[in-house]
Amino acid sequence: MGNPKLEIPRPARSAVLGGRCLKLLKNEAGRPLTTVVAPIGYGKTTLLGMRAASPAGRGTVGWLTLDTDDNDVRRLLGLLIEMLPPANEEARLELLLSLQSESKLDPMPAPSETLEKLLRALNELEEVCLFFDRYEAIVNEDAHRLFETLISRSGRRVRYFFASRERLPFAANLRHLHPLTVTHEHLRLTPEETGEYVRRSLARRLEDEELERLDRLAEGWPLALDAFVSSSAEGTLLFPRRSSDKGLDELPFRLNDVFLDNVLNRQPERLRRFLLRTSVPDSFDAELCRLLTEDEASSELLQQGIDRGLFLFRDTRGRCRYHPLFRSWLHARFRESEKEKYAQVRERAIRWLERNGNIFEAIRLALLIPDYDRAEALLLADIGTTFSAPKPDVLDILQRFPDAETTGRPSVAMLYAWFLAAEHRISAAERALDGAEARMEEGPFVFPPTGEDLRGYFASIRSRIAYLRRDSERGMALMKRTEELLGGPGLLYSQYNTIDPCGSSLLNSDAGHWGAIDQTVAMCEYAEPLWNGENQGYGIIQILLGECRYERNELDSAESGLQKGRRIGLDLMDTGLILPASLTLVSLRWARGERQAARVMLQETTAMIAGRIGAAGRETLAACDARLLIRENRAEDVNAWLRERSGEPRGPGGFGHLYRELTKLRAFVFLGHFRQGVDFGERLLHLCESWYLRAHAAEAALLLSVLYERSGDAATAFRRLETALDIGRGEGYVRLFLDEWELAETLVRMYVKRRSSKEPYSSPPRAAYCKLLAQAADERRFASDSLRSARRQLTAKEYEVLQTLIEGRSNPAIADALNIRLETVKTHCRSIYKKLGVNGRKEAAAKFRP
Secondary structure, three states, rough: OOOHHHHOOOOEEEEEEEEHHHHHHHHHOOOOOEEEEEEOOOOOOHHHHHHOOOOOOOOOOEEEEEOOHHHHHHHHHHHHHOOOHHHHHHHHHHHHHHHHHHHHHHHOOOHHHHHHHHHHHHOOOOHHHHEOOOHOOOOOOHHHHHHHHHHHHHOOEEEEEEOOOOOOOOOHHHHHHOOOEHHHHHHOOHHHHHHHHHHHHHHHOHHHHHHHHHHHOOOHHHHHHHHHHHHHHHHHHOOOOOOOOHHHHHHHHHOOOHHHHHHHHOOOHHHHHHHOOOOOOEEEEEHHHHHHHOOOOHHHHHHHHHHHOOOEOOOOOOEEEHHHHHHHHHHHHHHHOOOHHHHHHHHHHHHHHOOOOOHHHHHHHHHHHHHHHHHHHHHHOOOOHHOOOOOHHHHHHHHHHHHHHHHHEEEHHHHHHHHHOOOHHHHHHHHHHHHHOOOOOOOOOOOOOEEEEHHHHHHHHHHHHHHHHOHHHHHHHHHHHHHHOOOOHHHHHHOHHHOOOOOOOOOOOOHHOOOHHHHHHHHHHHHHHOOOOOOOOHHHHHHHHHHHHHHHHOHHHHHHHHHHHHHHHHHHOOHHHHHHHHHHHHHHHHHHOOOOOHHHHHHHHHHHHOOOOHHHHHHHHHHHHHHHHHHOOHHHHHHHHHHHOOOOOOOOOOOOHHHHOOOOOEEEEEEEEHHHHHHHHHHHHHHHHHOHHHHHHHHHHHHHHHHHHHHOOHHHHHHHHHHHHHHHHHHHOHHHHHHHHHHHHHHHHEEEEEOOOOOOOOOHHHHHHHHHHHHHHHHHHHHHHHHHHHHOOOOOOHHHHHHHHHHOOOHHHHHHHHHHHHOHHHHHHHHHHHHHHHOOOOHHHHOOOO
């Protein structure tokens, strides 16, 4: 056409977001109005350009890139006429003549006759899509009215697409058209897309921790990721090895020109002042906003900041926050440009946050001064809040203390070591304790929140470290030292929540020394008499012992401990106890052949706690359900679950997601996705081995051995099986293998046969362990065969009654569970005893219980 404003722009980047958001636009192609509203750098122009270049269906496409000159309504109307397709050249010339003529005669800014003719010309087209980019340039009310008239009076075959940094002023008047609104939430890259974009750009894959930190800072903002990639390629922005390093902290300042020229300097003075002052806290509500700005119009300014695309977002609870990079940049600018005023605003913010219980945010601001005494006092003032917060958040705070400050503050050093050990960073935890103890003089050191001897908690953490290193003797000695100094287990353990509320297992967490059964049993048997009462500590001990006994295939004693721990969890409504106990009980009941009971346990647990455990806990429950679906051979349901959870194995914010990741690996085996499963499983095994998560590593290696065997790679299958066997034999795992015996039996027996044929695949201890596992599996199979025989002799309802008899339920309980009359239960029982040749319920349970 000759006018660059009317040309569809080429994509600025190979947008990773393109496919996902373009699909959304195509799926909603019938909408008369689509608006893409987001701050600068989210790929609005790229997205509309891709949509314009590949329209859904046939029709005419018109494009207009707006600028400030287009606030002249007559000029704007002329450009709209030029957007008509070349096939309508005659109509276009007629409209331009009409506009020229009307402009001379009509003093009004919007020539109404030409507008009517343009509407008729648009509505006569078969199908037309009109795209308007950079609508934030339009500030003229008459221009807004022109667009509103065009959209509201166009026919069904005319569709409008707008890209703007600011909310469209007339959008609220067109709600009856049910427009599609695409926001920054749609346009931001997911963590997986961020990882893929960086991999393509830098030809290297980010580690999980690196990706998590980059995503937390950039929040999927494409322009920020471009800046990160270009700076990394130049070697000017290196990835830091810990969150306190300066590498990523420089990213906001790489975007200085964007923030200064395209955002801050474009705002009026009053709004600029508002932006700077409200950048002090991480987030704020209307009350804190008024306090910080001291402006009676703070509510109006807040709404302007949101509407104008100034990286200011409001959540469903009414709290507002800036994009992390923009907030960091604003905060630094305010601190440097208005030092005195900044100090006043920061002090107001700290006082308000402290008063309203936002302790961590107050600590962060105190550390920026830096005022380490105040930060420590705030950290210790509400120790319950500290222990109930997510571990990564607490570590982020503690890592902001320089090493010299940490070692000089024994209480801070103890907390830092505590949370490092909980994240399995035991060498770093030990260094923190060593540094603090080197500066501690003789005599008691009091831990202010509890009034106890701080050295007792130092000994407790060192005991955990010793157990993690499989040094049971030293671990036990340090436990006794802890008891001596604290007069018992310590108030931190007995009064505060120290476990993950969404964890799938206590044994496979720091509480169980990451799967060390011998060390965990020794610790729990020593500590059990010290814990009196129905408290969290006693519940932890019972569940740990239950999990250990389950892994050792001691099912009756395992059930007793798990039920005790679960009951304490229910009394306290402590999901950190309920969830791991329930998941192990589900596995235990399935192992006994009590399939209905396993399902009921999972359903009851989900109903009780799903609303209390957040997305991570619900994912764990969904993974447990998927494991039951696999055992029930429900391929379609398993496939649906797996499709919703694509991506590489990750353990963000700790290792809580590994239960889900291992379930995904099981699903790959079950569905026969061997190549995909091997790739996923090797990454998962590497993650587990890197962090010395031995139980998880054994589970991953066992499933991988099955994948390799079914892929025809026997040599690699045997090597992976050996990895699993070495860990299992060393720790005494039995159920880990028996729970997967149907998958692994052929491979294990082949492994033993190779040994007997003197092939160098097996060592005698491994072969002996395989025989032990095979013997346990054969005993289990005998009970299963008996149940199958019973199933053939009984009716469906009688078999259900037999399963409840095996579970030890009374007749009234059976009637209630199966929703039948008590007399009917008695009739079924008499029939069962006669058909199976047993004298009563005890004999039936003993004969048919696995």
